[in-house]
Amino acid sequence: MHLWLRKFWHLLGNAIPIIYYFSSLSSKKAAFIMFIIFLCVFVLDVLRLIYHPFNHWFLNHFGILVKEKEKHAITGSTYYFLAISITIFFFPKNIATCAILYLTLGDPIAAIVGHYLPLTPIFKQKTLGGSLANFFTCLIIGVCFFPFIIALLGAITATLAELFSPIDDAISIPLCSALVLSIL
Known part of the structure; x- marks a missing residue:
């Protein structure tokens, strides 16, 4: 049940790239807004980690959305908003939107399918x-933005980044x- 709630929370993150894609906001303004959100989330994370009563309150109210390893560390949301602000700032709207959707759709679908239909451990x-669920999800997203070969290479990249990243995959x-x- 916790997996589903966490992944539903992650799927809500699709609102950001979709709103950005259809908005008239420039990449600089959108990145600035995302960076401000990142700073707020980062500050809350740091406060949570240094002020234990706040962390206790946070975990009592939102702990179901947090991975076990994040309960006493920076949460994935902090990495998510940092990566979103950087991606939007440095890349054109269609590329940024597609790459963010790789994260907000591909990653949670990979986790759900990997949990219920693992097939075999690979890394x-x-x-x-x-990984197959991630790849096919990212391929479908990619063909909505790019020709097939570019979508294919983008999906492979997203899948490999999710699979082998030495840093949080919300960034990679x-x-x-x-x-x-x-x-490309």
Whole structure:
């Protein structure tokens, strides 16, 4: 149940790239707004980590949305808003939107499928089922923005970033994908 609630929370993150894509906001203004949100979330995370009563309150009210390893560390939301602000700032709207959707759709679908239909473990706690689900989700997203070959390479990049990233995949998926998409 916790997995589903956490992933539903992550799926709500799709509102940001969709609103950005259809808005008339410039990339600089949108990135600035996302950076302000990042700073707020970061400050709350830091306060939560240094002031234990606040962390206790936070975990009592929102703990179901937090991974076990994030209960006493920076949450994925902080990384998410940082990556979103950087991606929007440095890349054109279609590339940024696609790369962010790789994260907000591909990653939670990979986690759900990987949990219920793992097929076989392939790297750390990642599974073939989850990686295939991530790849096909990202491929479908990619073809909405780009020709098939570019979408294919973008989906491969997002899948590899989710699978092998040494840093939080909320940062690696959109940034690596956007970089590859912009080169193509």
